Amino acid sequence: xxxxxxxxxxxxxxxxxxxxxxxxxxxxxxxxxxxxxxxxxxxxxxxxxxxxxxxxxxxxxxxxxxxxxxxxxxxxxxxxxxxxxxxxxxxxxxxxxxxxxxxxxxxxxxxxxxxxxxxxxxxxxxxxxxxxxxxxxxxxxxxxxxxxxxxxxxxxxxxxxxxxxxxxxxxxxxxxxxxxxxxxxxxxxxxxxxxxxxxxxxxxxxxxxxxxxxxxxxxxxxxxxxxxxxxxxxxxxxxxxxxxxxxxxxxxxxxxxxxxxxxxxxxxxxxxxxxxxxxxxxxxxxxx
Amino acid sequence: xxxxxxxxxxxxxxxxxxxxxxxxxxxxxxxxxxxxxxxxxxxxxxxxxxxxxxxxxxxxxxxxxxxxxxxxxxxxxxxxxxxxxxxxxxxxxxxxxxxxxxxxxxxxxxxxxxxxxxxxxxxxxxxxxxxxxxxxxxxxxxxxxxxxxxxxxxxxxxxxxxxxxxxxxxxxxxxxxxxxxxxxxxx
Numbered sequence: 001x002x003x004x005x006x007x008x009x010x011x012x013x014x015x016x017x018x019x020x021x022x023x024x025x026x027x028x029x030x031x032x033x034x035x036x037x038x039x040x041x042x043x044x045x046x047x048x049x050x051x052x053x054x055x056x057x058x059x060x061x062x063x064x065x066x067x068x069x070x071x072x073x074x075x076x077x078x079x080x081x082x083x084x085x086x087x088x089x090x091x092x093x094x095x096x097x098x099x100x101x102x103x104x105x106x107x108x109x110x111x112x113x114x115x116x117x118x119x120x121x122x123x124x125x126x127x128x129x130x131x132x133x134x135x136x137x138x139x140x141x142x143x144x145x146x147x148x149x150x151x152x153x154x155x156x157x158x159x160x161x162x163x164x165x166x167x168x169x170x171x172x173x174x175x176x177x178x179x180x181x182x183x184x185x186x187x188x189x190x191x192x193x194x195x196x197x198x199x200x201x202x203x204x205x206x207x208x209x210x211x212x213x214x215x216x217x218x219x220x221x222x223x224x225x226x227x228x229x230x231x232x233x234x235x236x237x238x239x240x241x242x243x244x245x246x247x248x249x250x251x252x253x254x255x256x257x258x259x260x261x262x263x264x265x266x267x268x269x270x271x272x273x274x275x276x277x278x279x280x281x282x283x284x285x286x287x288x
Numbered sequence: 289x290x291x292x293x294x295x296x297x298x299x300x301x302x303x304x305x306x307x308x309x310x311x312x313x314x315x316x317x318x319x320x321x322x323x324x325x326x327x328x329x330x331x332x333x334x335x336x337x338x339x340x341x342x343x344x345x346x347x348x349x350x351x352x353x354x355x356x357x358x359x360x361x362x363x364x365x366x367x368x369x370x371x372x373x374x375x376x377x378x379x380x381x382x383x384x385x386x387x388x389x390x391x392x393x394x395x396x397x398x399x400x401x402x403x404x405x406x407x408x409x410x411x412x413x414x415x416x417x418x419x420x421x422x423x424x425x426x427x428x429x430x431x432x433x434x435x436x437x438x439x440x441x442x443x444x445x446x447x448x449x450x451x452x453x454x455x456x457x458x459x460x461x462x463x464x465x466x467x468x469x470x471x472x473x474x475x
Binding site: 021028046263 | 304307308310311312313314315316317318319320321323328329330343344347350351354355356357359360361362363364365366367368369370372373376377412413416426429
């Protein structure tokens with residue numbers, strides 16, 4: 001045993017160097033495209049850091065809110081008058097849309113479709129964003145204790161935010177649509193062209209696998225196709241910002257502006273359960 | 289006794305400080321437009337470990353700090369380990385070959401380490417096919433911002449290293465405090 005220990009002491013630098021090279025190589029696992037789930041010591045670390053993150057985000061909200069209240073009071077009267085006019089117009093629109101909605105409901109029942117589905121959701125606040133500027137995940141203040149599970153859809157009233165990547169008891173990490181690893185199955189609402197929306201930059205995504213012959217124009221809206229079993233069909237994804245169609249090749253380059261403004265994202269809703277599970281692709285239901 | 293305990297606890301305290309710093313970074317620098325100036329907090333700690341710690345101790349701390357980075361990011365498993373260890377080993381061996389005397393030099397090393405880390409991470413992800421979207425798009429996005437972010441990282445790093453030097457002094461880990469102790473014992 002003595003010579004072994006002597007050997008280890010004499011060559012400890014090289015042994016350590018070998019281990020420092022080997023451990024990261026063993027640890028890397030990009031083929032799974034997702035970080036591993038939390039282990040016990042990871043949860044301890046999250047338990048230490050998440051209160052700090054929640055406190056800072058609360059503090060920032062208070063400061064920004066106070067500042068905004070002071071600044072906006074200056075324009076309150078004018079803004080109030082504008083809002084009242086807008087409210088009147090919206091009320092008119094609501095009554096027209098209700099009529100259209102009723103008609104739509106009747107027609108869809110005739111075709112054996114169900115239009116509306118009920119979703120069970122949880123409102124959550126964004127308390128932190130990704131440490132690395134190259135990856136775009138966010139952390140919310142809801143976790144397993146509130147019923148949040150891995151791969152649940154995360155939305156806002158504007159559209160898709162992302163999906164749950166991993167959870168602890170009190171928090172959950174969401175990989176957003178802007179992340180390089182994210183892929184959402186999408187349909188162009190107007191022409192029904194299909195593709196995959198993948199993350200590209202801080203405020204843009206790209207629509208991959210769109211055929212060169214597909215009819216896609218700037219301004220077209222993209223919605224979730226429902227395939228994949230995560231996002232309900234019809235939820236907005238974004239709008240087409242740029243189209244580059246070469247005279248040759250199979251596909252075209254399409255840049256997408258997300259429907260959600262991720263720079264100002266403060267609250268999100270996590271879809272914990274929904275009847276939409278039966279309606280991922282309504283075409284399949286129609287054929288039944 | 290107190291000095292010895294503080295010296296022994298220096299590593300754990302450094303990790304704790306890095307934990308809170310990354311928590312502050314991910315929440316405070318999450319807001320736009322401050323998010324454009326988001327620094328890589330753990331890179332400072334890794335560079336400090338490479339330049340001011342013995343090889344084995346610094347390497348273990350770098351591994352722990354990489355784990356902290358992974359917990360607060362959606363990056364693929366192991367990426368932080370590989371990139372941070374590459375920065376650690378590169379900086380440590382550069383310190384053996386070159387002279388890196390002052391904190392200003394540390395800031396320069398940080399800027400170079402930042403660029404190397406980003407390019408290495410992108411290369412690795414591209415080779416392993418980890419992107420769902422366009423690899424070229426990811427490269428464009430990163431390369432566009434790499435110089436201003438490296439400069440910002442170096443600028444802030446100078447002040448952070450001053451703080452870390454004070455931290456090492458307070459926990460009797462720095463060479464100056466050890467020299468001071470020796471002089472005290474001689475007297």
